[in-house]
Amino acid sequence: MxxxxxxxxxxxxxxxxxxxxxxxxxxxxxxxxxxxxxxxxxxxxxxxxxxxxxxxxxxxxxxxxxxxxxxxxxxxRAAQLFETPGLLYALQTLTGHLGLLAERESHPGLYGAVDLALDSFAGTSPPELFELCAFIARFELALLDELGLGLDLSQCARTGMRDDLAYVSPRSGRAVSRAGAVGYEDRLLPLAGFMVGRHGSNNGPAEIRDAFRLTGHFLQRDIYAARAISEPTARKELLALVDRLDRAE
Incomplete structure (x- = not known):
């Protein structure tokens, strides 16, 4: 062979x-x-x-x-990726996520996304920390989808609306609009606008924390707990960097 x-x-x-x-x-x-x-x-x-x-x-x-x-x-690319904590933690998080995939099963979309991202990370003008984190959060959505655990962020589970989606049910993984969430906001996970390409959204520290909380909930519930493993330490370190940068500003 x-x-x-x-x-x-x-x-x-x-x-x-x-x-x-x-x-x-x-x-x-x-x-x-x-x-x-x-x-x-x-x-x-x-x-x-x-x-x-x-x-x-x-x-x-x-x-x-x-x-x-x-x-x-x-x-x-390793030498450039090891130079700064943000790049190193991003690399470690992505490689940890790819390690969740079954051996010898093709995932060309995930491979292509990570390969292009690593080229960008190791380039002459690497992305800022929030951009790194935003990519990882979107990648985690794609990873869940590839593993057959994808979220339904296409329309509101309560009203059927496709606009103003602001939350996700932690049980069903379905999106909920702002109007549909009235009275239930504290039971739902916030949905960062950049995760669904919302016009005018940003990927500041609050949105990054919301995005990581969202994907982290489903990774923990459906993957980590089932396999008796923990999330990559580097993922926690990335969020710690976000918090320190937020406090410094």
């Missing part, structure tokens, strides 16, 4: 003295593992850092085997 694909490094784990098991999010084969011989060497260790995009050749005798990777660098 052999295939060639591009992939984003999600992480590695040590295997013996000099080898590593590499976890890639590949463009067409999803999250895929493979052994890299000499992966801890001076030549390969910098290449196998999270966030880098590689050209990978995977070989195995049978498809169900772990197999072996040979890799070549395409975009070495």
């Amino acid at each position: 052999e295939w060639i694909d591009q992939g984003i490094v999600l992480g590695t784990r040590r295997h013996g003295e000099v080898d590593v098991v590499l976890e890639l999010m590949t463009a067409s084969r999803g999250r895929h593992l493979g052994l890299v011989r000499g992966g801890r060497s001076r030549r390969l260790a910098p290449v196998l850092q999270p966030g880098n995009r590689l050209q990978a050749v995977w070989r195995a005798r049978l498809d169900e085997h772990l197999g072996y990777y040979t890799v070549e660098p395409i975009a070495l």
Whole structure:
């Protein structure tokens, strides 16, 4: 068995003295593992850092085997992404989210979104903290959808209105308009306008907190709790950065 694909490094784990098991999010084969011989060497260790995009050749005798990777660098973004806490936490959050996907299941939309985002994050003018967080919150909506747990933000669950959607039911995951929420606001999750492309909305600190609270509720209820795992620590650190920046202003 052999295939060639591009992939984003999600992480590695040590295997013996000099080898590593590499976890890639590949463009067409999803999250895929493979052994890299000499992966801890001076030549390969910098290449196998999270966030880098590689050209990978995977070989195995049978498809169900772990197999072996040979890799070549395409975009070495890790150094830039490790430079500032915001970029580093964003990278760690995204790689943690991609690690929730089942192995060897293709998710080209998620792969493409993260690859483009990492190019932007590592560019000469990386986005500001709030932009980083806004992307992650929208990505989390897409992730929930890919996992079959998507929210229905198309119209109000009570009135059928498609305008002025301001809340989400924490039970059903359906949107509720401002008018439909009257008297029930404290039982609902606020819906940040930028999450549904609302004209004139912004992604300031309050909206970022609302967005993370919204997606975090469903990630915790439907994924983390079911798998007995915790949300990425980096996600909490991103929100802490948002809070510190908000207080400083």
